């Protein structure tokens with residue numbers, strides 16, 4: 001039975017949020033909980049809609065055992081804010097853009113930032129790696145692995 005639906009959101013939906021989706025699915029599988037949680041991702045802009053995730057992210061995530069397979073799409077107030085339980089932005093601007101889409105206090109309560117769930121690493125946002133190099137993509141994956149561990153613990157209270 002599906003108990004939680006998570007939507008990860010960044011700007012372009014080709015680097016950070018598709019990786020967050022893949023890392024979270026990987027962690028859920030390891031914990032035997034992937035049957036109970038739906039993960040998806042989207043971007044606040046539609047510029048890359050229909051595109052695969054950035055090849056650099058796909059390759060670097062693959063080396064850690066995560067398959068980044070999602071196709072970019074833009075987040076939509078309708079139906080995303082009704083469909084998902086948690087809508088998780090990667091940085092300040094993503095969170096601000098998500099708040100601008102909301103139309104009710106219930107929608108507001110669904111918005112989180114990825115680093116709310118960080119446990120070991122002390123970043124308060126996931127930096128955009130798009131114009132960066134391999135080290136920037138590795139940092140994103142480090143931060144996402146850490147935050148997804150925390151998110152898994154958060155969900156464990158609610159997902160059996």
Ligand code: 4NP
Nearest residue numbers: 010011012013014015016130
């Ligand atoms: P993302 O990275 O938000 O992590 O997917 C970006 C992807 C594309 C662009 C910026 C950031 N862009 O300017 O096209």
